[in-house]
Amino acid sequence: MKRGAPVLALVLAAMWLVLNDTLAPAQVLLAALVAAALAWWSARLRPLRPRLHRPLLALGLLGRVFVDIVRSNLSVGRIILGLVRDRDIRSGFLEVPLELRDPHGLAVLATIVTSTPGTVWVDLSADRRTLTLHVLDLQDEAAWVRVIKDRYERPLLGIFQP
Amino acid sequence: MTGIESPWFAVPVALLLVAGGLLAVVGSLGLVRLRTFQARMHGVSMGGTLGLGCVIVASVVASSAIAQRFVPHALLVTVFVVITAPATAMLLMRASLYRGRER
Amino acid sequence: MSALIDGAAWFASGCFGVAMLLALWRVMRGPAAEDRVLGLDTLYVNGLAMLLVFGIRTASGAYFEIALLMALFGFVGSVALAKFLLRGEVIEP
Incomplete structure (x- = not known):
C-alpha cells in the first residue's frame, strides 16, 4: 500500500499555522513535522484514497x-x-x-x-x-x-x- | 484613518453583523413556527450556514483591520461547522424516521 | 472601536440572544426527543456566533478559541444524542 498523503499533510500544516496565526520559521518546521507524522500514521485509517481530477x-x-x-x-x-x-x-x-x-x-x-x-x-x-x-x-x-x-x-x- | 476606524472596514463589518443576526433569528423562528420535525431542520441549517458565515467573515475582516494584516483564523470555525453539519443532520433525520416508525 | 460597529455588534448579540431563546423554547417544548436535540444543536451554533460577536466588540482573540471548542464539542454532543436516539447506544461494540 502506498503511504503518505501529500494533500492531507498540506492541509494539516496549513491548519496548524492558521490556528497559531504565525509564519515563524520554528512554527513552520513544527507544522511540517506534525502534519507529515499525522498523514503517515492516518494512512492506514483511510483505505480509500480520493483522487481529485480537474x-x-x-x-x-x-x-x-x-x-x-x-x-x-x-x-x-x-x-x-x-x-x-x-x-x-x-x-x-x-x-x-x-x-x-x-x-x-x-x-x-x-x-x-x-x-x-x-x-x-x-x-x-x-x-x-x-x-x-x-x-x-x-x-x-x-x-x-x-x-x-x-x-x-x-x-x-x-x-x-x- | 487606518484600521477598524476606517469606514472601508467598519461599514462591511456592521452590515455583515446585522445580516448574520437577522438570518439567525429567522432560522430559529423556523424552529418554532414550522409544523413538522423534518421541516424544522431546514430552518436550523439557515442559521448554521449563512448566519454564522456572515459573523465569521465579519470577524475575519475586523481582526484583520485591527492587526493591519490578514488574520484568517476565524475561518477555521466555518470549516468545522461545514464539515460536521451533514453528520448531525443525517443522524437526526434517521433517528426521527426510525422513531416515527416505532410509534 | 467605531460607534457603527459597536451598534451593529449590540444588534447582532440581541438577535443571537433571541435565536437562543427560541431554540430553548423548542428544547423545553419538544414534542419528540429529536426536536429537543435539534433545539440544543441550534442553541450551541447561536451561542458560538454570539461569542464571535463578543470577540469583535472587545477585539480579543480569546473568544475565538472558545468558539472553536464549542464547534467541536457541540458537534460531538449532538452526534452522541442523535446516535443514542437512533440505536439506544452511543458506542456500539
Whole structure:
C-alpha cells in the first residue's frame, strides 16, 4: 500500500499555522513535522484514497454552491416568515437516482445538500443507487431532481469519477 | 484613518453583523413556527450556514483591520461547522424516521 | 472601536440572544426527543456566533478559541444524542 498523503499533510500544516496565526520559521518546521507524522500514521485509517481530477471544476462548483446557499437561505427565510402566500408550501421526501458511486464524491454531495437550506440528506439506499432527500418546498419534483443531478452531480462525476 | 476606524472596514463589518443576526433569528423562528420535525431542520441549517458565515467573515475582516494584516483564523470555525453539519443532520433525520416508525 | 460597529455588534448579540431563546423554547417544548436535540444543536451554533460577536466588540482573540471548542464539542454532543436516539447506544461494540 502506498503511504503518505501529500494533500492531507498540506492541509494539516496549513491548519496548524492558521490556528497559531504565525509564519515563524520554528512554527513552520513544527507544522511540517506534525502534519507529515499525522498523514503517515492516518494512512492506514483511510483505505480509500480520493483522487481529485480537474481541480478547476471543483473551484467552479465551490462558487456555484456558495451562490446557491445564499439564494436558498433567502427562499427558506421567505417561507418561514410567511411571505409566500400565493400557494401552499408542501414539503416531502424526494428520491433521486444517482450515478455517482465514489464515496468521497457522495460525502461532498451530502455536505452540499445539507448546507443549502431547503434540502436535507435523508438516506442513501444500500446499493448507492437511490438518494432520498427531504425538501421544504417540493413544488415540482422533476425540477428538484434536475437541480441535484445537473448542478451538483455532474460536476462531482467529473471531479471524482472521470 | 487606518484600521477598524476606517469606514472601508467598519461599514462591511456592521452590515455583515446585522445580516448574520437577522438570518439567525429567522432560522430559529423556523424552529418554532414550522409544523413538522423534518421541516424544522431546514430552518436550523439557515442559521448554521449563512448566519454564522456572515459573523465569521465579519470577524475575519475586523481582526484583520485591527492587526493591519490578514488574520484568517476565524475561518477555521466555518470549516468545522461545514464539515460536521451533514453528520448531525443525517443522524437526526434517521433517528426521527426510525422513531416515527416505532410509534 | 467605531460607534457603527459597536451598534451593529449590540444588534447582532440581541438577535443571537433571541435565536437562543427560541431554540430553548423548542428544547423545553419538544414534542419528540429529536426536536429537543435539534433545539440544543441550534442553541450551541447561536451561542458560538454570539461569542464571535463578543470577540469583535472587545477585539480579543480569546473568544475565538472558545468558539472553536464549542464547534467541536457541540458537534460531538449532538452526534452522541442523535446516535443514542437512533440505536439506544452511543458506542456500539
